[in-house]
Amino acid sequence: MLYFVFLVSFAITSCLGQTFLRDLSWNFTLAAVNTTLPNTNDTGVPLVLGQNGATSGIIFHVTSTISSYPYNDYPALALVDGSLRAYGSYGDWITNATAVKSGGTMGWVTTTRYAQSASQDYSVITLATSSLPALAAHGLSDQWSLCPFSGFRGQTNVVFNVSANIPAPPYLGYDPASCYGVTINIIPVQ
Ligand SMILES: *[C@@H]1O[C@H](CO)[C@@H](O)[C@H](O)[C@H]1NC(C)=O
Ligand SMILES: *[C@@H]1O[C@H](CO)[C@@H](O)[C@H](O)[C@H]1NC(C)=O
Ligand SMILES: *[C@@H]1O[C@H](CO)[C@@H](O)[C@H](O)[C@H]1NC(C)=O
Ligand SMILES: *[C@@H]1O[C@H](CO)[C@@H](O)[C@H](O)[C@H]1NC(C)=O
Ligand SMILES: *[C@@H]1O[C@H](CO)[C@@H](O)[C@H](O)[C@H]1NC(C)=O
Numbered sequence: 455m456l457y458f459v460f461l462v463s464f465a466i467t468s469c470l471g472q473t474f475l476r477d478l479s480w481n482f483t484l485a486a487v488n489t490t491l492p493n494t495n496d497t498g499v500p501l502v503l504g505q506n507g508a509t510s511g512i513i514f515h516v517t518s519t520i521s522s523y524p525y526n527d528y529p530a531l532a533l534v535d536g537s538l539r540a541y542g543s544y545g546d547w548i549t550n551a552t553a554v555k556s557g558g559t560m561g562w563v564t565t566t567r568y569a570q571s572a573s574q575d576y577s578v579i580t581l582a583t584s585s586l587p588a589l590a591a592h593g594l595s596d597q598w599s600l601c602p603f604s605g606f607r608g609q610t611n612v613v614f615n616v617s618a619n620i621p622a623p624p625y626l627g628y629d630p631a632s633c634y635g636v637t638i639n640i641i642p643v644q
Pocket of ligand 2 (some may be wrong): 494495497498499500
């Protein structure tokens with residue numbers, strides 16, 4: 455029901471032009487739909503917070519396909535004042551998405567020790583091509599790619615503006631030629 459109301463409100467705003475939202479009143483998950491390669495469905499491949507190392511008191515995450523990092527430790531996300539937060543399995547909130555930089559991954563930090571203001575780079579927009587709203591960073595929803603990363607446990611991770619990567623080795627952990635463009639759908643949590 456919540457979902458239905460939401461789609462109606464988006465259908466109205468999309469007739470008037472593109473709407474950017476910096477807050478959503480419901481929780482969601484993310485899923486990636488290919489923009490150039492074929493899709494098996496319109497919902498997309500589920501995305502999760504994948505491991506990206508840790509230091510004392512801080513755990514780092516990247517946004518990964520669940521097929522490359524098969525653990526969904528943060529089953530609900532929220533958008534508040536342009537910041538993305540992730541809730542743990544027990545509803546605890548100690549995880550925020552970090553700043554989005556060209557050529558870089560869509561990252562997150564989990565910590566109880568060094569809590570600081572979250573990045574406000576995020577918003578949600580409507581697209582004429584989809585019934586689901588899409589995630590944007592810096593107001594852009596068309597700069598996301600999925601890139602297979604090399605190295606230990608090499609996950610397939612979300613990258614913003616792949617073109618900013620250095621066009622020759624050493625790459626920033628991935629080969630830009632192996633990336634493919636995606637839109638990141640916002641899927642309401644029931
Ligand atoms: C997008 O393309 C990749 C690479 O071919 C594929 O693994 C993935 O399943 C595709 N996504 C969807 C939603 O079909
Ligand atoms: C869409 O396809 C992906 C795999 O490409 C799968 O994980 C997901 O569950 C599918 N969603 C639906 C609603 O079928
Ligand atoms: C989102 O999920 C968290 C954790 O389960 C919960 O505390 C919060 O109330 C939810 N927010 C909304 C808007 O449903
Ligand atoms: C997450 O972001 C909020 C809003 O900026 C901030 O109040 C909170 O301390 C942050 N939490 C962590 C764990 O950094
Ligand atoms: C993407 O990166 C390129 C190269 O650094 C830069 O020129 C361009 O402005 C960036 N695009 C966006 C949308 O940030």
